[in-house]
Amino acid sequence: MALKILVGGYTSLITALLYTPNGSGTAGSLSLLSQSNAGTNPSWLALNPSNSSIVYANQETWGGQIWSFVIDPTTAALTKKSTGSTGGNDPAHFAVLFGGGNEIVAANYDSASTIDMILGTDRTTFSSSTGPMITYTGSGPNTSRQTVIEYMIDQELLINDLGSDKTWRLSRSSSGAWQNSGSIQHPAGSGPRHGVVLNGNLYTVHELSNTLTQHTLPPLNSGTPSQLVTTLPVIPPGASNSTLAAAELLLSPKNCMYPTQYLYATNRGDTDPNGDTIAIFSLNPLQLVGHVRTGLQQIRGAAIGGPNGEYLVAGGQTSGGVVLYQRTSGGKSLTELARYSNVNQPTSFVVLPTGDQPSLCPS
Numbered sequence: 377m378a379l380k381i382l383v384g385g386y387t388s389l390i391t392a393l394l395y396t397p398n399g400s401g402t403a404g405s406l407s408l409l410s411q412s413n414a415g416t417n418p419s420w421l422a423l424n425p426s427n428s429s430i431v432y433a434n435q436e437t438w439g440g441q442i443w444s445f446v447i448d449p450t451t452a453a454l455t456k457k458s459t460g461s462t463g464g465n466d467p468a469h470f471a472v473l474f475g476g477g478n479e480i481v482a483a484n485y486d487s488a489s490t491i492d493m494i495l496g497t498d499r500t501t502f503s504s505s506t507g508p509m510i511t512y513t514g515s516g517p518n519t520s521r522q523t524v525i526e527y528m529i530d531q532e533l534l535i536n537d538l539g540s541d542k543t544w545r546l547s548r549s550s551s552g553a554w555q556n557s558g559s560i561q562h563p564a565g566s567g568p569r570h571g572v573v574l575n576g577n578l579y580t581v582h583e584l585s586n587t588l589t590q591h592t593l594p595p596l597n598s599g600t601p602s603q604l605v606t607t608l609p610v611i612p613p614g615a616s617n618s619t620l621a622a623a624e625l626l627l628s629p630k631n632c633m634y635p636t637q638y639l640y641a642t643n644r645g646d647t648d649p650n651g652d653t654i655a656i657f658s659l660n661p662l663q664l665v666g667h668v669r670t671g672l673q674q675i676r677g678a679a680i681g682g683p684n685g686e687y688l689v690a691g692g693q694t695s696g697g698v699v700l701y702q703r704t705s706g707g708k709s710l711t712e713l714a715r716y717s718n719v720n721q722p723t724s725f726v727v728l729p730t731g732d733q734p735s736l737c738p739s
Contacts, residue, residue, distance in 0.1 A: 380452045380728040381689055384418040384433055386721040392452035393716055395700055406716035412454035420469050421724045424499050426477035428729050440467035440484055444500040460502030463491045463509055488512045492554055507553045516541040517565040536568040547596055560591055560602045572627040581625040581641050586611045588641055590662050610641040610655045612667045620645045624678045628707050629685040632737040638707040642675035668710045672696035681727020683734050691722030698722050
């Protein structure tokens with residue numbers, strides 16, 4: 377199956393790559409499809425959930441912005457449509473909210489704040505009205521990292537605060553604006569970075585302690601506190617905890633081709649000549665399945681895509697380029713399909729929808 381992949385990073389361009397399988401369908405090649413001007417450091421990309429022809433990119437710089445683009449269906453070249461201010465500095469992450477795709481919540485890394493950005497009806501323009509700016513305070517053991525990194529959506533908004541070692545829980549006020557309604561405390565100095573929610577549990581990868589945690593996620597205002605269930609290391613055996621920094625955490629989709637879900641955590645800074653690893657974890661109970669050496673250095677981001685979530689793409693911010701894998705053995709392993717090296721500091725990926733439907737379950 378041919379795939380188009382958008383690649384953002386610490387550069388001025390968003391690159392579109394084309395994956396072309398060979399005749400047997402087991403491997404293939406990645407080639408350059410197009411490149412589009414994208415401002416300064418478009419290090420995080422996201423599609424609009426209600427219109428996959430629209431993609432957004434951050435401007436991770438002082439005086440942060442989010443830019444909107446329309447994707448050419450043939451070349452995947454981008455046409456810039458609009459710009460919205462994040463009201464802070466270095467917005468390292470943002471999320472396009474489900475339920476119509478008419479909101480973007482952006483986190484300003486060096487301002488320790490989030491802002492709710494309202495989109496117009498065409499989903500490419502930014503409204504002059506925004507939700508309230510929410511700032512985050514508190515001091516953990518690593519006082520130089522008081523910054524907000526990440527959100528996830530599951531009936532509420534979750535904000536990982538790397539500096540205070542908390543996940544803040546935001547809910548809607550009576551006016552519809554987001555408000556801070558509670559928090560989950562992580563181990564001191566762990567540095568929560570990215571996370572996912574599944575079946576009433578919060579799974580979080582920690583940048584400073586290089587661990588993966590599982591917390592219960594009781595309903596807000598239930599009076600039941602969150603409990604730490606499990607903590608596991610994400611780095612490979614023998615690696616130095618002081619030189620590595622965990623980064624991305626992905627949850628695979630569940631479907632007929634892949635009935636079992638897995639977590640994939642990326643590591644950064646491994647001195648092994650075979651590069652950084654992607655750690656694979658099974659659920660219920662949470663346990664390590666294994667590590668895959670990638671030949672990449674500094675895997676800051678990765679993404680899962682394809683009609684059945686059968687592909688995983690990752691990149692090395694400092695070296696190694698971009699690698700496309702197929703999830704094999706039901707998701708327990710990764711098999712390299714293709715590699716493309718001529719991309720500058722790749723950090724974020726969007727696998728564009730192919731139009732194919734997921735595999736049907738046997739009747």
